[in-house]
Amino acid sequence: MKTLRDIGENGLLRNILPLLPQRPDVLVGPGDDCAVVRVPGSADDWLFTTDPVIERRHFLPSTPARLVGRKAIARAVSDIAAMGGTPLWILVDLVAPASTPVARIRGLYDGMIAAAKQWNLGILGGDTAEGDTLELHITGVGRLPRGAAVLRSGARAGDLVYVTGALGGAYLSGCRHHLLFEPRLEAGRFLAEKKLATAMMDLSDGLAADLPRLLDASKRGVRLEAAAIPLSRAARKTPQPLHHALCDGEDFELLFTVSPKNRARFAAAWKRAFPKLSAVCIGEILADPNRRCLHFPGGPAVPLQAGGYQHFLSHRSR
Numbered sequence: 001m002k003t004l005r006d007i008g009e010n011g012l013l014r015n016i017l018p019l020l021p022q023r024p025d026v027l028v029g030p031g032d033d034c035a036v037v038r039v040p041g042s043a044d045d046w047l048f049t050t051d052p053v054i055e056r057r058h059f060l061p062s063t064p065a066r067l068v069g070r071k072a073i074a075r076a077v078s079d080i081a082a083m084g085g086t087p088l089w090i091l092v093d094l095v096a097p098a099s100t101p102v103a104r105i106r107g108l109y110d111g112m113i114a115a116a117k118q119w120n121l122g123i124l125g126g127d128t129a130e131g132d133t134l135e136l137h138i139t140g141v142g143r144l145p146r147g148a149a150v151l152r153s154g155a156r157a158g159d160l161v162y163v164t165g166a167l168g169g170a171y172l173s174g175c176r177h178h179l180l181f182e183p184r185l186e187a188g189r190f191l192a193e194k195k196l197a198t199a200m201m202d203l204s205d206g207l208a209a210d211l212p213r214l215l216d217a218s219k220r221g222v223r224l225e226a227a228a229i230p231l232s233r234a235a236r237k238t239p240q241p242l243h244h245a246l247c248d249g250e251d252f253e254l255l256f257t258v259s260p261k262n263r264a265r266f267a268a269a270w271k272r273a274f275p276k277l278s279a280v281c282i283g284e285i286l287a288d289p290n291r292r293c294l295h296f297p298g299g300p301a302v303p304l305q306a307g308g309y310q311h312f313l314s315h316r317s318r
Helices: 004-019 065-081 102-118 185-193 207-218 241-247 260-273
Strands: 026-028 035-038 044-054 086-096 122-130 135-145 160-164 197-202 221-225 254-258 279-286 292-295 301-303
Touching: 044 065, 065 086, 065 102, 065 135, 065 185, 065 197, 086 102, 086 185, 102 122, 135 185, 185 197, 185 254, 185 260, 197 207, 207 221, 207 241, 207 254, 254 260
Parallel strands: 086 122, 221 292
Antiparallel strands: 026 035, 035 044, 044 135, 086 135, 160 254, 160 279, 197 254, 221 279, 292 301
16 A cells, blocks of 8 residues: 555645645635635735644754744745735644643744734634644735736746745754745735746745746746856855755745846846845746756756655655
8 A cells, every 4th residue: 555655745746636626716726835716806816825834844842932933924924925925814723732831832922923913914813732743734815916926837938947045054053044034025026016927936845846846837847057056155065055955945935937038127127126135047948848957067967856855755854
């Protein structure tokens, strides 16, 4: 009998997602950063996302509770940012062992409350349950102008591939990026409002895991330029900085594509809007979905190997 370890998260989703029933008002169902729902008569489309953080998987028992709470909210906000939307409301389900100190639970909520205030969110409530592990399950609701959602499926042959910020090392010793990252809300809204991004998602499982998801949704291939991939300071301190940039995950930067005809307009507008946030071109979308390669300077292109983090297959905390 097959187990989840045999098929991994991606295999599970391929089995389950086609079975899920949908309603006519669902514009985008499972498979993107958020679901998109259209309510008749509304000037906005509505975004729905959900994400867990689980002890010993997304944080350690020694992680300060406030930072755990902040991370839980920030992950949902990042999903909404990746669609070009604005987050509005949060629901929280708490699972905890009965032996958990009340002070630690209060710390989780202090972190979530501070995050909600930072991003102007309402926490509407949720539920609590006893369990073997400390967990927070977050549901986020947001909105964006009707028809403005930027999906993973919009990349076209010739489009340029960009990432914001720098990648890799979010979990390395001395680095707390996975706890302190800033969701790219303003950048996501900018790309959607200016109609500059043809496809977009956030990087949660690593470039080598998430880029193939965008390519699969768009039915396209890619040529990545290894030398162009921006490396975080933490990644650069390691013997294999590129590996960390491709595979570590929890960068929570934006991965997006831009039409080549808009390259100059994008560069000028981005520099004006975000003088302190880099957006680096790291490759080009190819028409053939089977051509996915990583090019090194002075050498041949090699196949882009699937990597990054995949639940049920990866055996490290993240």
